[in-house]
Amino acid sequence: MYGLGIAKGLAVTFRNLFRKPFTVQYPEEAVPQAARFRGEEFGWFEERCTGCASCAKYCPLGIIKIVTHPGGSNMQEGQSYTVDTFDIDIGRCMFCGLCVEACPYDALFMGSGFERGQYVRDDLIIPIEELKSAERRLSTWYRPQLEGKNYHPHKDEPLSWEEVGRK
């Protein structure tokens, strides 16, 4: 019968007309992120880092720049270096997380941010000062010790450097 298809189609439309929408109004509200979300706002702990540059070697694109000099606070525990430069070029980062996987001392963490838009490319390089002072929203990616604590970067308080190690 002619018109039956239209009636059927409009029935589907009416069923969906009064439903709660799936979309969210992004800048005001955001969809929930998984705890393992790999994003920028890298978490780096000066106290844990020995300057071994494993992360820089593992990076497929070579975007981590580390400059060190011998010395540092815990020389008794073995070889240690003071990190002078720790620049991450976010503009070329693809967030694969291999640097985090490479870190033997749990000093580097993926962050959970995604809103770092800039007008100039040079602004996308995270300098060491920013890494030191940033509020750390650590992703639990490749950090099972944080998952063991049921830590979520957007619900829980930022952790100190003593709490994030795998002991």
Add this chain to the structure above:
Amino acid sequence: MPIRTEPITVNIGPQHPSTHGVFRMRVTFDGEMIIDVEPIFGYLHRGSEKLAEERTYTQVITLTDRLDYVSSMSNNLSYVLAVEKLSGIVPPERAMYLRVIVAELQRIVSHLVATGFFLNDVGALATPLMYCFREREKILDMFEMLCGARITLSFMRVGGIFQDAPSEFWEALTDFLEYMPGYIDEYERLITGNEILLSRTKDIGVLSSEQAINSSISGPILRASGVKWDLRKADPYDVYDRMEFEIPVGTVGDNYDRYLIRIAEMRESLKILQQCVNQIPDGPIRADTANLIRPPVGDAYGHVEGPKGELGFYLVSDGGISPYRCKIRSSSLINLTALKDMLVDTKLADMIVTFGSVDINMGEVDR
């Protein structure tokens, strides 16, 4: 007096709204009938094979994500299988099960995208696509729980996977297995048997099984042509030999069969997922491998039945930390070579429909 006619050659693409990505076709028409098609590739060439020679075996995994970016998991799996074959590493059981789970989830994602965009090409603009993307979103959320990314996953490692699945993943997967069959039924109710779809796709773009085998194509297109060939059965990798599932086979090899095969494969994938969830053992998820893998001198070919066909990696090692040669046998590129067989003697309006039913991904075609 007869009117003098002559064939006209039309260039379609590389920037064209209906070619998926930067694909270019040089098509010769006689009136409305297609008499010759020449696909032209290479607009998205990024040199992945060459780049792989500069990276360590672990770092190449990030390159494989970017081949076919709607099925990163299958690409990861194919690559790590090749490296494991090369270096003789055996992953633990739990890792093998998890790999099968994510590979099947990825197959569902890819078939949803293929179905949605195929219907987009038929002319059902955006509505079926949004239905398909609704479930794709759920699976991508699961991938985010697993590995923190949605498209470029880098989930697998040589000798296993990088980290065990969190508990919320298993809850999400159980829910998914409950509601997904209903959603597939919904697509079938909306799409299969729709008269417009039938008239646009039945007996159009027919590829006979002989032509399919001769052009060495694989995947759903081959099975739609009536050849029962699936690497999951023919050369089982990981734990596929313990799974019970059917290989859906078409009869005619037209566009409609290709659509039906994809729907049927999604149902089979759900079966495999259910069996994996029931069987998965506890245990480690990664074999004890060195961070810098140095496989012995030699070569190996690892292949998987990806969502679009056989995806293989041929690796040659010279004993160093990076592959000496990495050849990618990409399914999309080889499936595209059969495009001429499908398109010749069909009409202009069916060209894009047939092209959509092949389900290619330019990232994989040009690499």
